Amino acid sequence: MHSLAPKRFHKPVIIQPGRIDRDRVVTTVAEAAELLLRAWPSPGSEQRLKAMKICLEVINGRKPPRSARAAFIVAAKDANIFLGDADHINDVIDLNLPVSEHSS
Numbered sequence: 001m002h003s004l005a006p007k008r009f010h011k012p013v014i015i016q017p018g019r020i021d022r023d024r025v026v027t028t029v030a031e032a033a034e035l036l037l038r039a040w041p042s043p044g045s046e047q048r049l050k051a052m053k054i055c056l057e058v059i060n061g062r063k064p065p066r067s068a069r070a071a072f073i074v075a076a077k078d079a080n081i082f083l084g085d086a087d088h089i090n091d092v093i094d095l096n097l098p099v100s101e102h103s104s
Contacts, residue, residue: 007030015082036051054068
């Protein structure tokens with residue numbers, strides 16, 4: 001049986017799945033799985049399917065969250081929606097600046 005506690009990524013992942021002004025900061029396996037399932041720009045992608053499978057394995061306690069994070073990044077790069085990692089999540093939340101302007 002798996003834990004109901006959210007399985008967090010050690011470092012958030014930033015993607016842009018839709019509109020240019022709507023970046024998403026993904027911090028948990030559940031968020032990644034939801035995006036892969038419902039908001040992915042390339043639904044037939046092999047990398048998307050692999051990432052979905054790995055997210056399910058993590059949710060069921062068979063793999064660590066870092067496996068889902070890595071697969072999610074590969075799928076996001078494959079779909080051309082990967083923007084980067086967030087060292088400090090507050091640097092990218094509630095600001096109207098592009099993510100590239102948050103880097104020092």
